[in-house]
Amino acid sequence: MAKCGYRRVVAAGSGGGPADRGEIRRHPLRNLWRLRRYLRPHAFEFGWLMLAGLAATGAGIAVPLVAQQVVDGPVARRDPNGLFLLAGLALLLGVAEALLIFVRRWVQSSSSVAMEAAIRTDVYAHLQRLSADFHDRWPSGQLLSRITSDLSVLRRFLSFGLFFLILNVVTYLVVVVLLIRLHPALGLLVTASAVPLFLIARRFGRHYHVASRRMQDQQGDVATLVEETAQGLRTMKAYGRGPQLAARFAAGTEAVHDTGIGKARLLARTSALLDLVPNLTLGIVLVAGAAAVAGGRLTIGQLVAFVSLQLMLIWPVQSLGWIIANGQEAATAADRIQEVLDTQPSIVDGPVAIALARSAVRGRLRFEGVVFRYPGNAVPVLRDLDLTVEPGETLAVVGATGSGKSTLLSLVPRLHEVSAGRITLDGHDLRDLRLAALRGLIGVAFEEPTLFSMSVWENLTLGRPDASEDEVRAALTLAQAGFAYDLPWGLRTRLGEQGLSISGGQRQRLALARAVLIRPAVLVLDDPLSALDVHTEALVESALKRVLRNTTALLVVHRPSTIALADRVALLEHGRITAVGTHTELLASVPTYRGLLAAEPVVPPAARTRTGPAPGGSPLVRS
Numbered sequence: 001m002a003k004c005g006y007r008r009v010v011a012a013g014s015g016g017g018p019a020d021r022g023e024i025r026r027h028p029l030r031n032l033w034r035l036r037r038y039l040r041p042h043a044f045e046f047g048w049l050m051l052a053g054l055a056a057t058g059a060g061i062a063v064p065l066v067a068q069q070v071v072d073g074p075v076a077r078r079d080p081n082g083l084f085l086l087a088g089l090a091l092l093l094g095v096a097e098a099l100l101i102f103v104r105r106w107v108q109s110s111s112s113v114a115m116e117a118a119i120r121t122d123v124y125a126h127l128q129r130l131s132a133d134f135h136d137r138w139p140s141g142q143l144l145s146r147i148t149s150d151l152s153v154l155r156r157f158l159s160f161g162l163f164f165l166i167l168n169v170v171t172y173l174v175v176v177v178l179l180i181r182l183h184p185a186l187g188l189l190v191t192a193s194a195v196p197l198f199l200i201a202r203r204f205g206r207h208y209h210v211a212s213r214r215m216q217d218q219q220g221d222v223a224t225l226v227e228e229t230a231q232g233l234r235t236m237k238a239y240g241r242g243p244q245l246a247a248r249f250a251a252g253t254e255a256v257h258d259t260g261i262g263k264a265r266l267l268a269r270t271s272a273l274l275d276l277v278p279n280l281t282l283g284i285v286l287v288a289g290a291a292a293v294a295g296g297r298l299t300i301g302q303l304v305a306f307v308s309l310q311l312m313l314i315w316p317v318q319s320l321g322w323i324i325a326n327g328q329e330a331a332t333a334a335d336r337i338q339e340v341l342d343t344q345p346s347i348v349d350g351p352v353a354i355a356l357a358r359s360a361v362r363g364r365l366r367f368e369g370v371v372f373r374y375p376g377n378a379v380p381v382l383r384d385l386d387l388t389v390e391p392g393e394t395l396a397v398v399g400a401t402g403s404g405k406s407t408l409l410s411l412v413p414r415l416h417e418v419s420a421g422r423i424t425l426d427g428h429d430l431r432d433l434r435l436a437a438l439r440g441l442i443g444v445a446f447e448e449p450t451l452f453s454m455s456v457w458e459n460l461t462l463g464r465p466d467a468s469e470d471e472v473r474a475a476l477t478l479a480q481a482g483f484a485y486d487l488p489w490g491l492r493t494r495l496g497e498q499g500l501s502i503s504g505g506q507r508q509r510l511a512l513a514r515a516v517l518i519r520p521a522v523l524v525l526d527d528p529l530s531a532l533d534v535h536t537e538a539l540v541e542s543a544l545k546r547v548l549r550n551t552t553a554l555l556v557v558h559r560p561s562t563i564a565l566a567d568r569v570a571l572l573e574h575g576r577i578t579a580v581g582t583h584t585e586l587l588a589s590v591p592t593y594r595g596l597l598a599a600e601p602v603v604p605p606a607a608r609t610r611t612g613p614a615p616g617g618s619p620l621v622r623s
């Protein structure tokens, strides 16, 4: 099958998304805005949230105004009764504020978590729809970081950043209006301080956006490395490559660290500047306000209210840096998530795609002038390929390594799309068949079978969730996979990640059982018995023979014993079918075929428990 190594051939240090890395969009908030649809179902809660937040802020803002009444009223008149009344009002406002803040926090977390879950579900579903070429290009760590850490960033923004952004802007505007009403000149001075604040914030936003993107991409690289290391742990240990990988990992984390430090310093510098502006304004207000009180243009109560209100602006201004940082990170996260969501699956149902019923399929598979090149590769892997597999026929594809056998097989379930020519099933172009229906007709087992970290039963019934116990048993018997019943919890035993808790041969047998369980119209097997010992192989083959009798099958084979299963053999050379015939015919007439077989190390007949050599004599070798 397409080699794993290939999936990883991405320019060193490149993120994943083709044109993504470091690209800063002209409208940095565009993608964030596009995610508003996830907010819609929670609009009611969000409305309540804002209402509670605004009411709490209103209660907070009212306190300085009450203080003004206290100072200019009961305190100035030395009226204790009035004082208690106003003090009681201030207390009431304080309690109301605390209560409203509690309500806000309660609602806040539940809706943002629900939004995060909804986006995650959609991204995951979309990843499933994307074709193999997308997954060939994108390192899985990049996808992992997008679906985990980027979504957490978004949740933080939706639950805090966005809320405080709105709340703080409203607070700022209301307070500024009140300040202008209290003392127009000083109020306008405070308003004017918004200009430097705006300039500082804008500059910060631009720089932080670049740094955020860099850091989130670097985190994706680190995730890729961790994922690769976890998957290739055995190879890494066997080759003693731990120190080299550790060095690569250290370089990756250092890059994340450096960018993180850069971001923190940027935030620290900006926060200091943001702190400076309101404090400077406060100093000026205190001096000018005291002069105004002395000149009788302002009462002491008004000055107290003015300063108290102005102090209420400190937090919104101080938090501005954090909110912008959070907003920029969320914008970057939205960019990275939309890059995935915006990628259109390259293999989809055509507008008039039909679904063929299993009973209506005879199984004539035809390749007509097929050309295939991997995306981005100029040289085709398969060229001008014509081949017909008749209903019920088993055709083995033999060829040297890298000649395109696995690629050829992957075209049948449309894991990749032909670049030119067409493949037909009973005369229907595969592109005219509904994808889901097509894949339901085709049983596939690869040389490196993938099992998932779920139960054996779930793994087996992946393509046929409705299979009965008897059918599963029959498939397991055919694949000589009865061992599954002896696992600690039988078929309910949960397999380790990628089926690593069982042996390679056992995995192959389960994958084969999975392929035959769907009662396929066409079986596509990519050297599915390569990991079996000769004894088990012989048993699987004899059972497989019965299945193959009624099924059209395309097999990639390396062993002569497996060639024995085939009615005909096609020789694939450099992406072209150069000979088709029975094994005996090809042996007799095609020197390359003979050459391929001659390269096979001869297996002593005594060592094989199977009945005799492959038809035609010579044992075939792994190409």
Ligand SMILES: Nc1ncnc2c1ncn2[C@@H]1O[C@H](COP(=O)(O)OP(=O)(O)OP(=O)(O)O)[C@@H](O)[C@H]1O
Pocket (backbone or CB within 6 Å): 001, 002, 003, 006, 007, 136, 374, 377, 381, 399, 400, 401, 402, 403, 404, 405, 406, 407, 408, 623
């Ligand atoms: N995802 C991919 N992207 C680009 N090129 C690829 C990809 N997968 C395979 N190739 C290339 O396509 C060619 C055919 O590969 P393929 O895996 O089909 O060969 P094969 O005949 O099955 O090999 P083997 O016998 O070793 O399994 C090779 O040159 C390979 O490097």
